[in-house]
Amino acid sequence: MLFLKLLRESFIFAFDALRQNKTRTFLSLLGITIGIFTIITVFAAVDTFRGNLQSSVDKLGSKTIYIEKWPWGGFGDYPWWKYMQRPQVNLRDYEALRQRTTTAEGVAYLAGMSNRTLKYRSNTIEGVQVTAVSHDYYKTWNFDLAEGRYFTDNESKSGSPVCLIGADLADGLFANQNAIGKSVKxxxxxxxxxxxxxxEGEDMLGVSKDKTLLMPLNFARNLINVESGRYDPQIMVRGKEQYSLGDVETELRGLMRSIRKIRPVDDDNFALNKTTILSGQLDQMFMIVDIAGWIIGGFSILVGGFGIANIMFVSVKERTNIIGIQKSLGAKNYFILMQFLFEAIALCLIGGLIGLAIVYIVTLIATYGFDVRIVLDMGNIIRGISISVVIGVISGFWPAFSAARMDPVEAIRSK
Structure with a gap:
């Protein structure tokens, strides 16, 4: 009870000191407010960007492996000259994998063409992504249909001239009409x-079906060479639920090496890509951005902390006589120390809360004014408050300690 009473009195003294010196308090708050605003803004922006990118990566499927010529990445130590010599994924690889695999739920072959033209009567849409897929594509990629259906097994095998289109294509070609049953060119x-x-809407990686036309692979084989590198052929494999991604990857690597007759001493001439590769690269990139955020905000916090320490030394000097009177009346050293330390912490907390409030206002303006959603989660709020408290303790400790060590007689005599 005694400690709580002292704590309450310390806060009262600190609050009175802040209230009586409004200009000095405002200038002290400014540095902390700018520092907290900078740090939390950077982290909120990074979290938002990271979340959007991760949701785009998640669309690719956490249990799907992509067999391609080129490994995902392209940053840092990326020996592209070695990968260039690799053969393209082909239909022979696909057929052999489909027959031999035991861990796969679905195996699909895919070839894509960008910037194509789609026509319906007098309506034309440019920049369409045309994708040719084998029948098991629906097992390897998650998607929803607004209307209609997927290809039947017979349509896929016979190469029937049918297709699925994205929402943007349907709106552009068949405004206010039912797209099902219409013939497009x-x-x-x-x-x-x-x-x-x-x-689906646009995302950070451009992974969206809104402007995509999907056709059976055997239909596309009559129109293009689906094994050509121009169409970025790849094999998509999704593992069964009872098998881990590592088990599926191990089996696929063994099967591909066997199919391509690769000697044990030779390296793979294919890439097994998965979303964990992209997630790992994103983590590395955002770790660097986080460090940059700490550095940028840290300078602002440092300036604010020096400002708080300087103001606290001035406050101690102004109240030296009062400190002497308090000590002569029996105030303990820790009461004097806590009094000034809480004043510094209160300053930093108020500055931090103002900074967080400004960040929150900015997120509201961005969300409702510019349709840009910025995430200000509880983690960032706690981080901002914690930083404020720590800066308050660090910047206020030495002035508070010097006040607590004063000789009461000398302090009373001071003017």
Missing amino acids: VLGRNATVIGVFAR
Whole structure:
């Protein structure tokens, strides 16, 4: 009870000191406010960017492995000259894998073409992503249909002239009309629309079906060479639920080396790509950004901390006579220390809370004014408050300690 009473009295003394010196308090708060605002803004922006990128990566599927010529990445030590010599993934690889694998839920072959033209009567859309896929594509990629259906097994095998289109394509070609059953012209051939993908919206990696046309692989084989490197062929494999991603990857590596007759001493001439690769690269990139945020905000906090320490030394000097009177009346050293230390902490907390409030206002303006969602989560709020308290303790300790050590007689005599 005695400690709580002393704590309450210390806060009262600190609050009175702050209230009586409004200009000095404002100038002291300014440095801390700017520092907390800078740090939390950087972290909120990084968290938002990281979340958007991660959601884009998650669309690729955590249990799906992509067999390609090129490994994902391209940063740092990336021996592209070695990968250039690798053969492209082909239909022979796909057929052999599909027949031999025991851990895969689905195996799909994919070839894509960008910036194509799609026509319906007098309506034309440029920049369409045309993707040719084998039947198991629906097992390897998560998507929803707003209307219609996916290819039947017979349509995939026979190469029927059918297709699925994205929401943007449906709106652009068939405004206020039902797209199902309409015939569109793509790659010089007519194809009947049997399904429309649900709208997904743009994301950070451009992973969206909104402007994509999906057609059966065997239909596309009559129009293009689906094994050509121009169309970025790849094999998508999603493992069964009872197998871990590592088990699926191990089996695929062994099967691909066997199919391509790679000697034990030779390196793989294919890449097994998965979302964990991208997630790891994102973590490394954002770790660097986090460090930069601490450095940028740290300078602002440092300036604010020196400002608080300087103001506290001035406060101690101004109240030397009062400190002497308090000590002569029996005030303990720790009461004097806590009095000034809490004043410094209160200053920093108020400055930190103002900084957080400004960040919150900025997030509201960005969200509702510019349709840019910025995440200010509880972790960043706690981080801002914690930094404020720590800076208050560090910057206020020495002035408070010097006040607590004063001789009461000398302090009373001072003017």
